[in-house]
Amino acid sequence: MSDQLGGKSEAGPVAEPLASLEEWEDFLVERYPQPKENSEFRDYGTNVKPGVREFYRQNHTQQTLDFVLAKKREYVGTTRREMSIWEAMEFLNTLVDDSDPDTDLSQIEHLMQTSEAIRADGHPRWFILTGLIHDLGKILCLFGEPQWAVVGDTFPVGCRYSNKIVFPEFFDENPDSKVAEYQTPNGIYSTGCGFDEIHLSWGHDEYLYHVVKDYLPEEGLAMIRYHSFYPAHREGEYTHLMNEKDRRLMEWVKKFNPYDLYSKGHQPPDVKKLTPFYQDLIAEFFPPKLAW
Numbered sequence: 001m002s003d004q005l006g007g008k009s010e011a012g013p014v015a016e017p018l019a020s021l022e023e024w025e026d027f028l029v030e031r032y033p034q035p036k037e038n039s040e041f042r043d044y045g046t047n048v049k050p051g052v053r054e055f056y057r058q059n060h061t062q063q064t065l066d067f068v069l070a071k072k073r074e075y076v077g078t079t080r081r082e083m084s085i086w087e088a089m090e091f092l093n094t095l096v097d098d099s100d101p102d103t104d105l106s107q108i109e110h111l112m113q114t115s116e117a118i119r120a121d122g123h124p125r126w127f128i129l130t131g132l133i134h135d136l137g138k139i140l141c142l143f144g145e146p147q148w149a150v151v152g153d154t155f156p157v158g159c160r161y162s163n164k165i166v167f168p169e170f171f172d173e174n175p176d177s178k179v180a181e182y183q184t185p186n187g188i189y190s191t192g193c194g195f196d197e198i199h200l201s202w203g204h205d206e207y208l209y210h211v212v213k214d215y216l217p218e219e220g221l222a223m224i225r226y227h228s229f230y231p232a233h234r235e236g237e238y239t240h241l242m243n244e245k246d247r248r249l250m251e252w253v254k255k256f257n258p259y260d261l262y263s264k265g266h267q268p269p270d271v272k273k274l275t276p277f278y279q280d281l282i283a284e285f286f287p288p289k290l291a292w
């Protein structure tokens with residue numbers, strides 16, 4: 001490419017050794033592989049990039065209860081496209097995702113990296129399949145949704161914000177913080193009502209849950225729906241809204257989380273070779289077309 005540009009690169013920016021700073025972070029995760037429970041890995045710290053900070057500001061100020069309810073009316077039980085799981089994977093592959101820049105792998109490679117790590121540990125087939133599909137909800141970006149309404153740590157809306165949510169100060173600018181009814185510990189919910197009854201901030205987790213909810217065991221569905229609910233599964237918050245089922249299923253969400261966070265940076269999977277295995281696995285659980 002630089003040959004064709006005929007020396008233009010000399011006037012351009014100097015090439016850096018790392019494609020992104022996240023490559024260094026990936027290296028650290030590789031070098032110090034087994035973080036203890038509740039480690040500070042997702043504590044973005046003082047060196048957080050301005051873009052990441054701005055992303056959280058947008059997310060925390062605009063994810064209101066009204067917004068979440070509007071997105072559910074728009075996306076739950078409605079159809080934009082009929083696609084197989086595999087077609088959705090290929091569709092997602094057309095997305096270049098700023099929110100997950102710590103890999104230069106394609107989206108399909110990232111999906112298979114997660115599922116292959118689960119498979120290597122001898123977990124059941126539904127668990128492997130859950131790993132494969134867990135981020136397919138990111139196609140919301142391709143339906144025109146802004147990043148702050150697709151990714152990010154999720155949190156309940158309609159009740160008090162935990163101060164263990166990353167960048168809690170940004171909630172001061174969320175209109176819901178001025179609604180007294182939403183700022184008690186239970187808010188619009190009741191003690192022990194269960195996570196099925198609460199509205200989490202809208203994003204790829206909740207969206208995909210509704211697309212696939214008829215086809216996977218409840219443990220896999222919980223992994224999909226709550227994998228970004230870090231305030232609950234990593235920080236131990238919102239236990240007062242949990243019921244017995246949530247306490248049981250949250251153990252599976254915790255089991256899934258390391259595969260999501262720490263399976264990046266290993267060998268890129270051989271997508272071509274793995275495709276027949278995954279097409280069989282998809283056909284075992286899913287109909288040929290789903291409503292997206």
Ligand SMILES: [Fe+2]
Pocket residue numbers: 134135204227228
């Ligand atoms: Fe995700």
Ligand SMILES: [Fe+2]
Pocket residue numbers: 134135260
């Ligand atoms: Fe993921």
